[in-house]
Amino acid sequence: MSIAPYVRIVARGQGRARPLTMSEARDAMAIILRGQADPEAVGALLMVLRLRGEVPEEIAGFTAALRDHVTGVLPKADLDWPSYAAGRTRGAPLFLLAARLVAQAGYSVSMHGWNSHQMPDASVREALEHAGPQVRYSPLETLCPEAFRILRLRDAFGLRSCWNTVLRMWNPSQARLSVQGVFHPSYRSLQACAAEMLGQQDLVIIKGGGGEFERNPTKDIALFGLREGAHAQATAPALLAQPRRLHDPEMTLNIGTLWRGDLHSAQAQVTVTGTAALALWGLRAEATLKECQDLAQDLWSNRNVQQKVHA
Numbered sequence: 001m002s003i004a005p006y007v008r009i010v011a012r013g014q015g016r017a018r019p020l021t022m023s024e025a026r027d028a029m030a031i032i033l034r035g036q037a038d039p040e041a042v043g044a045l046l047m048v049l050r051l052r053g054e055v056p057e058e059i060a061g062f063t064a065a066l067r068d069h070v071t072g073v074l075p076k077a078d079l080d081w082p083s084y085a086a087g088r089t090r091g092a093p094l095f096l097l098a099a100r101l102v103a104q105a106g107y108s109v110s111m112h113g114w115n116s117h118q119m120p121d122a123s124v125r126e127a128l129e130h131a132g133p134q135v136r137y138s139p140l141e142t143l144c145p146e147a148f149r150i151l152r153l154r155d156a157f158g159l160r161s162c163w164n165t166v167l168r169m170w171n172p173s174q175a176r177l178s179v180q181g182v183f184h185p186s187y188r189s190l191q192a193c194a195a196e197m198l199g200q201q202d203l204v205i206i207k208g209g210g211g212e213f214e215r216n217p218t219k220d221i222a223l224f225g226l227r228e229g230a231h232a233q234a235t236a237p238a239l240l241a242q243p244r245r246l247h248d249p250e251m252t253l254n255i256g257t258l259w260r261g262d263l264h265s266a267q268a269q270v271t272v273t274g275t276a277a278l279a280l281w282g283l284r285a286e287a288t289l290k291e292c293q294d295l296a297q298d299l300w301s302n303r304n305v306q307q308k309v310h311a
Helices: 004-011 022-033 039-052 056-069 095-104 124-131 145-151 163-169 186-197 255-260 266-282 289-301
Strands: 079-083 109-113 135-139 177-182 202-207 221-227 230-236
Touching: 004 022, 004 039, 022 056, 022 145, 056 145, 056 163, 056 186, 079 095, 079 266, 095 109, 095 124, 095 135, 095 255, 095 266, 095 289, 124 135, 124 255, 145 163, 163 177, 163 186, 177 186, 177 266, 186 202, 186 221, 202 266, 221 266, 230 266, 255 266, 266 289
Parallel strands: 079 109, 079 177, 109 135, 177 202
Antiparallel strands: 202 221, 221 230
């Protein structure tokens, strides 16, 4: 089989090209994931879509094909937490400790991802031990080698493709809630619309640190996504008054020492509890953002106490 017909649809030229429907996108990506498409055609399709811009129908169709291709590899979880940011502007991955707090509250957390361009002190993989045994992390290259090969086409293109968005949308653990961080605010609405097409019930999207689901506690945070299948928006107010850059590549911060209490950083601690609060709000652990923030703070204060079991 060939994806040439789908490339023609999007690349015919001004006035004749159009986006793929969700069904067409699903069929095209199914061919790619089965290894039946020429690499040149795959590159042409992804780069045309990058030049034109992403649309929800195509993202939803590609994601549906990925879900069809990979089934039953992960146990079902309460919370899906993708991590696919490139990491050029990141500092220490404090969001791993936020995920650990959510797990401490009794929710099953499933993380999956692949990260490049990591700072020496910021590697997600190297810091995973500090996320605790309750947070399950699945590397993309073992979870779905075909998806990994598509992602690594970035090395050939020198450019991001829509596949980065698809991987955030994937939700391989079929969790009711997915949390997603984006670097560009325009993607918040795009991903919410694609998630609705896919039947996702709950989704929280923020413009996060370095593109991860990690909040800046010194700024008001706009929340986009879905709540019980309906589009929802909210604002989480700033938690700290001082304006300060969230991630400083020059600053070394070991999240293990922070968790143990050997390092005291109000900025880092509130980043962790504030991020956890947004996830807990998405899970409806408490009714309001303020109550979820209070819960996250309690979880931090009791972080070395035995984990709860969520019913």
